[in-house]
Amino acid sequence: MIDTVTDELRTDILSGRFEPGDRLLELPLAEHYACGRAAVRSAIVALATEGLVEREANRGASVRRISVAEAIQITQARSVLEGLIAAQAARHSTPSDHEELRSIITEMEESVADDTGRVYSNLNGRLHRRLQDMSGHEIAAQLVSNLRDRAAHHQYRLSVMPGRSRESLQQHAAIVDAIIAGDEFAAASAMHDHLQSVIDVLSQWQDAGGRHP
Amino acid sequence: MIDTVTDELRTDILSGRFEPGDRLLELPLAEHYACGRAAVRSAIVALATEGLVEREANRGASVRRISVAEAIQITQARSVLEGLIAAQAARHSTPSDHEELRSIITEMEESVADDTGRVYSNLNGRLHRRLQDMSGHEIAAQLVSNLRDRAAHHQYRLSVMPGRSRESLQQHAAIVDAIIAGDEFAAASAMHDHLQSVIDVLSQWQDAGGRHP
DNA sequence: GTTAACAGGATCGTTGACAATCGCAGACTA
DNA sequence: TAGTCTGCGATTGTCAACGATCCTGTTAAC
Numbered sequence: 292m293i294d295t296v297t298d299e300l301r302t303d304i305l306s307g308r309f310e311p312g313d314r315l316l317e318l319p320l321a322e323h324y325a326c327g328r329a330a331v332r333s334a335i336v337a338l339a340t341e342g343l344v345e346r347e348a349n350r351g352a353s354v355r356r357i358s359v360a361e362a363i364q365i366t367q368a369r370s371v372l373e374g375l376i377a378a379q380a381a382r383h384s385t386p387s388d389h390e391e392l393r394s395i396i397t398e399m400e401e402s403v404a405d406d407t408g409r410v411y412s413n414l415n416g417r418l419h420r421r422l423q424d425m426s427g428h429e430i431a432a433q434l435v436s437n438l439r440d441r442a443a444h445h446q447y448r449l450s451v452m453p454g455r456s457r458e459s460l461q462q463h464a465a466i467v468d469a470i471i472a473g474d475e476f477a478a479a480s481a482m483h484d485h486l487q488s489v490i491d492v493l494s495q496w497q498d499a500g501g502r503h504p
Numbered sequence: 505m506i507d508t509v510t511d512e513l514r515t516d517i518l519s520g521r522f523e524p525g526d527r528l529l530e531l532p533l534a535e536h537y538a539c540g541r542a543a544v545r546s547a548i549v550a551l552a553t554e555g556l557v558e559r560e561a562n563r564g565a566s567v568r569r570i571s572v573a574e575a576i577q578i579t580q581a582r583s584v585l586e587g588l589i590a591a592q593a594a595r596h597s598t599p600s601d602h603e604e605l606r607s608i609i610t611e612m613e614e615s616v617a618d619d620t621g622r623v624y625s626n627l628n629g630r631l632h633r634r635l636q637d638m639s640g641h642e643i644a645a646q647l648v649s650n651l652r653d654r655a656a657h658h659q660y661r662l663s664v665m666p667g668r669s670r671e672s673l674q675q676h677a678a679i680v681d682a683i684i685a686g687d688e689f690a691a692a693s694a695m696h697d698h699l700q701s702v703i704d705v706l707s708q709w710q711d712a713g714g715r716h717p
Numbered sequence: 718g719t720t721a722a723c724a725g726g727a728t729c730g731t732t733g734a735c736a737a738t739c740g741c742a743g744a745c746t747a
Numbered sequence: 748t749a750g751t752c753t754g755c756g757a758t759t760g761t762c763a764a765c766g767a768t769c770c771t772g773t774t775a776a777c
Contacts, residue, residue, distance in 0.1 A: 292760080293549070294561075317729075327761055329542075332730090336506070336546050340553045348507075349729055349768050364643040371584035430577040433555075434647060505730080530759070540731055545759090562738050562759060 296324050297334040304343055304354055305443050311356040315344060342441050355441075359497040362445040363490055369438045370486035372431045373419070374479035379426035381470045381478040388425050392467045395421070399463060403456050411459075412450040418463060422470075449492060462488065509537050510547040517556055517567055518656050524569040528557060555654050568654075572710040575658040576703055582651045583699035585644045586632070587692035592639035594683045594691040601638050605680045608634070612676060616669050624672075625663040631676060635683075662705060675701060 300320070303309055320331045335352045338344045345355045357365070384392075395418050402411040419439075423432035439446065449455060462485035469477035513533070516522055533544045548565045551557045558568045570578070597605075608631050615624040632652075636645035652659065662668060675698035682690035 316727095327763090328729095329761060333546065333549050336549050337553045340550045350770090351729065361643065364641055367588060367641070368585060368643050368647060371588050372581060375580060375584050428577055428580070430574065430581050430651075434581060438643075529757095540733090541759095542731060563740090564759065 292326060293330045293333040296326055296330045297337045299324055300331075300334045301338060301341075301343065301440070304338070305440060307444075307447075309354050311354050311444060313354045315352040315354065317351070341437055357441060357444060359445065359493055362442045363493045363497065365438050365442045366486055366490050366493060369435055369442075370483055370490070372435050372438070373422075373486060374482045376422055376426040376428055376431050376435065377466055377470060377478035377482040378475040379428045379431075380422045381473050381475045383427050384425045384470055388421075389471045391421065392418070392470065396460075396464050396467050399456075399460050403460050411456040412447075415450070415459065415463070418467075422466075425470075445493065448496075449489065452492070455492075458488065459485070505539055506543045506546040509539055509543045510550045512537055513544075513547045514551060514554075514556065514653070517551070518653060520657075520660075522567050524567050524657060526567045528565040528567065530564070554650055570654060570657060572658065572706055575655045576706045576710065578651050578655040579699055579703050579706060582648055582655075583696055583703070585648050585651070586635075586699060587695045589635055589639040589641055589644050589648065590679055590683060590691040590695040591688040592641045592644075593635045594686055594688045596640050597638045597683055601634075602684045604634065605631070605683065609673075609677050609680050612669075612673050616673050621664055621669060624669040625660075628663070628672065628676070631680075635679075638683075658706065661709075662702065665705070668705075671701065672698070 300315075309315065315335060317328045317331045317335075321328045324331065335344060335346065339346045339352065343355055344352045346352045380388075395414055399411060399414050399418075402414060419435075423435060426432065462481065465481040466478060466485060469481050513528075522528065528548060530541045530544045530548075534541045537544065548557060548559065552559045552565065556568055557565045559565045593601075608627055612624060612627050612631075615627060632648075636648060639645065675694065678694040679691060679698060682694050
């Protein structure tokens with residue numbers, strides 16, 4: 292039960308059902324998830340150590356607010372870890388993996404042509420998740436998943452930027468090419484370039500004072 | 505209270521008071537830490553999401569057993585993250601920071617000369633922790649701390665290897681030199697070399713079938 | 718009008734008891 | 748003897764109630 296509630300609450304936070312700063316009252320949540328306060332408390336403790344929620348002694352929990360500065364650090368950490376993942380994927384992926392990666396890129400190209408940002412964002416998530424699996428690197432995969440969750444809000448803002456997916460597509464294609472070629476160094480390097488471009492956008496937002504563009 | 509118990513339990517696990525595989529019964533722990541079962545439960549949930557303990561439904565918790573293969577992955581992840589930290593430290597550290605790093609290296613040299621492995625191990629921890637602080641990269645620092653905790657058992661085995669500290673010292677000195685020179689790339693590279701040598705030792709253990717050498 | 722003390726409400730934190738579950742030992746059967 | 752079933756002890760999971768703490772709005776004094 293407690294793991295169920297943890298997953299549900301995490302999902303609801305990531306989906307925007309609860310926004311940054313929202314208080315997470317135990318009693319209403321217990322009612323919402325049809326469980327006792329104990330399960331909610333455990334879920335909050337777990338999500339707090341995951342960095343998704345903030346707990347203040349005797350004050351309760353709230354959805355953690357991630358500053359742009361922190362999002363940049365998160366993306367930097369992601370950059371090196373996903374670089375590792377890309378390198379390992381280049382080393383361990385099979386021909387059928389390559390086929391799947393190519394097909395994702397193809398779908399991405401169609402999505403960019405149709406200008407369906409929502410679809411592209413899903414494909415983006417799918418690509419990164421598949422790379423995590425192919426790498427066989429469970430530790431890095433777990434850390435990256437957590438980091439992605441933490442910065443999900445900013446990632447969303449990024450995904451709805453006009454023209455963003457076109458730029459992103461080229462980078463993704465470069466990553467996939469390097470992996471198919473089995474070039475570990477190039478794969479890591481392409482991944483770094485990709486996430487550096489994310490960092491560049493975040494830095495612009497930061498310089499703009501964190502206001503929504 | 506619950507944060508206190510979490511810290512105490514974590515410390516006891518890292519210190520070896522509880523060994524990998526040991527069951528963590530709630531009632532005895534509650535007595536040991538002079539608290540209620542609820543606090544122990546919360547601590548266990550927190551440490552489970554940190555990856556230090558393992559929870560089975562209706563079966564209770566136990567100290568997580570980390571295989572050599574997993575320790576290698578942990579060290580690989582540490583390698584890229586500490587590379588990032590070293591680079592940031594090279595960028596942000598002050599002259600007084602440099603003085604402190606130099607003094608740690610000096611103490612390390614004395615420790616190696618005296619062959620006091622225990623002291624060297626402490627200095628090793630201090631150096632890495634200071635680099636985390638100097639980098640100003642809280643995200644990477646937090647992740648690395650967690651990874652170090654997870655592999656603590658193997659790290660201990662490593663630290664008591666004869667001749668290990670002498671080799672390690674040169675690598676640490678190279679890292680510090682690069683940071684003082686303000687060379688981000690060299691700092692990251694030296695850190696990678698350092699942790700690669702740890703991975704090499706772990707790989708030897710793995711090939712030896714995980715038996716203690 | 719501003720500040721300080723106070724009371725009330727809301728919420729977390731803790732405790733103790735009870736229900737649910739699991740593993741194991743011992744009995745029973747083929 | 749081997750296999751299966753059942754009851755028991757140990758431990759976790761859940762719940763409700765109580766106590767502690769903090770915030771807020773009100774009142775009174777200066």
